[in-house]
Amino acid sequence: MTPQFLKNLPLRVKLILPTWLLMTVFVIGGGLATTHIVSQNLEEGLAYRADILASGAASNLTAAIAFEDIASAKEQLTALSYDPDLVHAKVLRDSGSEFVSFSRLPKDCAPHPAGFICNQTALERVVKPIQMGSEKLGTLELYFTKTRVADEKQRLTGFLVMATVALSLFALFFARLIHGFVSQPLSSLHRSMSNMIRLGIMSNTLPVTRYDELGQLTECFNDMVTSLYERDKQLTATLSQLEEKSIYINHVLDTIDHGILVIAPGDVVTYFNPAAEIELKSMGCDPTNLDHILSNFLPATTLLEVSSAIDEHRPIHAVEIRHRVSGKVYRVRSTPMASAQHSLVQFEDITTLQTAEQRRKLAELIFDQSKDATLVLSRSLSVEAQNRACLKTFGAVEHWNQMFSSDLGRLPYTEFKTLLRKGVYTWHSHLFCISGTILPCRIDARTVTNRNGKVEAFVISIFDQTTRLELKRLNHMAHHDPLTQLANRTHAMATLAQEHAIGQDMHVLFVDLDGFKNVNDLYGHNVGDELLKVIAKRLKGCVSSGDLVARLAGDEFLLGIRGSEQIEHIMQRLMKKLNEVIMVEGVRPRVSASIGVRYWASHDETPLKTVIDQADKAMYEAKAMGKNRYAYASEGANTVLL
Known part of the structure; x- marks a missing residue:
């Protein structure tokens, strides 16, 4: 009778296990038998070889033991030592005493009255009598080790184990192969039946x-x-x-981003999603009453259209209604449903979107109506947008670099990094106009960043500087001498009066050139004009940048030197510089200067015109003393002539 647990084993086990066990047991039994037979043959071979060696040696030792030839006996035993299994040999006389011996016993062997005792090594003992005729002369004892036999037996056992494992695996593979032929179709049927039960x-x-x-x-x-x-x-x-x-x-539950109502015939609300409930209740509307919902919105014509579309079961696309109280704007859609004449109504709060759209349009209007040229650049400096003023002045431009008249006007890399770091930067440059002219401009650049702070674009505002530069030029002309570019009389008078009003001490110098009329008469007014330019440069080079140098008229100049300190070193430098040789248009006109000096202290209330007249008078005193020198006015300081 078959046990129950064997009946419950899977068919795979029932097919594989017996086949594998049968082949494995067969291999193990055959291997053990083979190992035993081979080991037995090796031991018998060793015993047979030992007996032959012992018989031969006993025959050869007859003469040696008869004549007590120990050397000859040792030679015989030495010849036996070539056998690797021989570990000990000795020849005994008939009396029992040892005649000669040879030994290479293993370390685990020790002498014993019965022979030798070894812990691990097995020995084979062979004893042969040594006879001459019928007379016994002695006995030959040989001891052979069985180590080689044991090693061979161990090697055969290892081969058996490996062969058993290999053949066992082969048996397992063979058993699985048989199982595949029989049980695999049954397993497929079982899986299919289970899937039908589990999945349908x-x-x-x-x-x-x-x-x-x-x-x-x-x-x-x-x-x-x-x-x-x-x-x-x-x-x-x-x-x-x-x-x-x-x-x-x-389907309705899946579309929960906006407010959703399902309307049945008769304006009955059969379903509303959570978003619709929250939104309608916040406005004081009953989500289940369509008439009450519609009564809270404007305009009436749009609400009538929505109501008619629901009643007639037809679609309506994106109409806008406004709540009476909050002013919120909603976009409404109605979609007929396929069954039971229901309508799916969706509404979405677009107040924020509408406000953003209005702001966008306003920004576009401001951008386009700006009187200043404005354009938007991408990160690669390609022009993305231009307002009307920009198109009118510069025309359609594809890249920012096309607008510059030279590479010098473009923003250098270091300044560009400053723009990226600070977000704003201003510089001046000349840009090409659509008319072909070059326009002086001030350029304001601002960065546009995203939420992560990364620069996405640049807004460039361009301001025409033509008028400002023209006003600056006219102002310069109004206050400067057109020939020497020094301050004129008007500018000089205003500057000196302003400096004195704020408490500034100064020396007022009235300079008149000696011999300038002769230069005009000898060389012409062109040489005279060039000479005045050189004199103007030399006067500016003798004083500091904060001091005043002006041309009053003709060959008369006015200097205002700040401070109350002595100016002897400045006067000496002026006289020396004005006396140096001047080369103008191939000629060397000779001129000198007479200078009148008037010290005007901050507390001195003398009018400026009077101060200048006093310096002028001192200049004439210097001329009267022989020219090419300077003199101090008596007012404000003692007169000194050099």
């Missing part, structure tokens, strides 16, 4: 690869699956109408 009936059938009993069973199973699948399709089609309403509800 599917149309997948099993491939028929054989035509034995298992193949016929597979064909029957496929026929059953096909029949069940057809019946399941019919049942699914029958239940689809009952599940259609549930599908619509799931």
